[in-house]
Amino acid sequence: MSVNTEELWFTQRLDHFNGADSRIWKQRYFVNDSFYRSGGPVFLMIGGEGPANPAWMQFGTWFTYAQKLGALCLMLEHRFYGKSHPTEDLSVANLRYLSSQQALADLAHFRTIIGETKGMTNSRWVAFGGSYPGSLAAWFRLKYPHLVHAAVATSAPVHAAVNFPEYLEVVRRSLAAESLDCPLLVKNASDTLLERLKDPTTFANITKDFSLCDKLQVQTDMDSAYFLETLAGNFMDVVQYNQDNREFEGVVGTNITIQVLCGVMADESLGEPYDRYAAVARLMLKTFSQKCLDASYGNYLRDMRNTSWTSPASGGRQWVYQTCTEFGFYQSTDSPNQPFSGFPLPYHVKQCGDIYDPSLTGSTLADAVLQTNECYGGYNIRTTRIVFPNGSIDPWHALGITRDISDDLPAVFIQGTAHCANMYPARQQDLPQLTLARDHIYLLLQKWLKQILRSVGD
Numbered sequence: 001m002s003v004n005t006e007e008l009w010f011t012q013r014l015d016h017f018n019g020a021d022s023r024i025w026k027q028r029y030f031v032n033d034s035f036y037r038s039g040g041p042v043f044l045m046i047g048g049e050g051p052a053n054p055a056w057m058q059f060g061t062w063f064t065y066a067q068k069l070g071a072l073c074l075m076l077e078h079r080f081y082g083k084s085h086p087t088e089d090l091s092v093a094n095l096r097y098l099s100s101q102q103a104l105a106d107l108a109h110f111r112t113i114i115g116e117t118k119g120m121t122n123s124r125w126v127a128f129g130g131s132y133p134g135s136l137a138a139w140f141r142l143k144y145p146h147l148v149h150a151a152v153a154t155s156a157p158v159h160a161a162v163n164f165p166e167y168l169e170v171v172r173r174s175l176a177a178e179s180l181d182c183p184l185l186v187k188n189a190s191d192t193l194l195e196r197l198k199d200p201t202t203f204a205n206i207t208k209d210f211s212l213c214d215k216l217q218v219q220t221d222m223d224s225a226y227f228l229e230t231l232a233g234n235f236m237d238v239v240q241y242n243q244d245n246r247e248f249e250g251v252v253g254t255n256i257t258i259q260v261l262c263g264v265m266a267d268e269s270l271g272e273p274y275d276r277y278a279a280v281a282r283l284m285l286k287t288f289s290q291k292c293l294d295a296s297y298g299n300y301l302r303d304m305r306n307t308s309w310t311s312p313a314s315g316g317r318q319w320v321y322q323t324c325t326e327f328g329f330y331q332s333t334d335s336p337n338q339p340f341s342g343f344p345l346p347y348h349v350k351q352c353g354d355i356y357d358p359s360l361t362g363s364t365l366a367d368a369v370l371q372t373n374e375c376y377g378g379y380n381i382r383t384t385r386i387v388f389p390n391g392s393i394d395p396w397h398a399l400g401i402t403r404d405i406s407d408d409l410p411a412v413f414i415q416g417t418a419h420c421a422n423m424y425p426a427r428q429q430d431l432p433q434l435t436l437a438r439d440h441i442y443l444l445l446q447k448w449l450k451q452i453l454r455s456v457g458d
Helices: 061-069 100-117 132-143 166-178 181-196 200-209 221-241 258-265 273-287 297-305 316-327 345-355 362-376 395-399 432-450
Strands: 008-013 024-032 042-046 072-076 125-130 150-154 161-163 328-330 386-391 411-414
Touching: 008 100, 024 100, 042 061, 042 100, 042 132, 061 072, 061 432, 072 100, 100 125, 100 132, 125 132, 125 432, 132 150, 132 362, 132 386, 150 432, 161 345, 161 362, 166 181, 166 221, 166 258, 166 395, 181 200, 181 221, 181 258, 181 273, 200 273, 221 258, 221 273, 221 297, 221 345, 221 395, 258 273, 297 316, 297 345, 316 328, 316 345, 316 362, 328 345, 328 362, 345 362, 386 395, 386 432, 411 432
Parallel strands: 042 072, 042 125, 125 150, 150 386, 161 328, 386 411
Antiparallel strands: 008 024, 024 072
8 A cells, every 4th residue: 555654744832831831843744534534533652752654654554543543643753752842952951851741741732733734623533652652652541531532542651760670580481481491591591791891801701701792891890791681682672573574663674582582492413501692792793784782881881972963873872861860760670570680770760860960869869750640640551541551571561550440441461462552553463462452442443432521621
């Protein structure tokens, strides 16, 4: 199907919460009206912590729903990501305009003006999003109930938490579901590496074993923690997405799954668990056509401190700022029930001060997370007409809604699927429970769109 995915631009205020600040900027959005039938709903896909992907304007489960329900499809890119640049650069002074509350106000203004210009003020608007945008979809319905009729909040971590070791606990369970030995072998390898990082005579071998770009240097705990987290990331990323349409989101279509990683970890011909862990790292480099692994905290800081829009860490600088000032979400090794070593909570928190401003500390972060949960309700969100799909393999489900709160706030917990699986285009190899989940969400939308709005804000 050929669809026009032309970039369109919408004028927004820089600061929605200061009437004296009249500065404006242009936000990118996309439209697909090929399924729209007169009187049909408006579907709004919310952008997140990266460029808005125009592929969503042609594919995806929401598109199937739009076809059946005669919906107009819109997608709005999140401020400060992709091409939506509200400020000259990404300095700390400018990043203070980057927050979920400003993003929700962008959505509200966009919905109001587009509703007026397209004669759709009284249409039923439904918000869609996955991961952080899934949270935004839920919060949009919560905070602006007069503007959005319902929401599909997929894989949404609605509860902010400074420390999130549960992420790695889910990684352990997901590896163990493939093979009981797998997380034990990973733990053995990670512990061995942690010990070797205390002995500089091993650094030359470690550099070679893991194909590092620069000779390993460990001057502080931050250096070793960054290296250990980078290697753990190989497993974290694969578990988070596993087999669910990685290629759709622009990730190289790889065949690296939990099964493949655990297969390498079980291969005794490669040597000790440590050697197999190194083989996993080399396999990932080869898969993504990278010559070497940059595991230097110093290089990471250099990139993350770069305030230009073209910085190698652009996107990462913005998202980590949001974690430091709103969400936490730090995937630390502070739990005995996970397979990695060496990157505890203080390592994550110290990055906030190192990258942005020394005034960002553990206590400011704790206050910010408390404020976020006060603002949105965390697990105790109270509104109506939001469905919360989550996958059991996805580590983010630990911060999401996995049980029905009420008849009008249902959870759809999908066994055996990973992050945002229900959003991707259906495939023949999909698990039956994933197909059922998609159908269930469609029936909820159908029901909610048929209900007559009894009063504003119902």
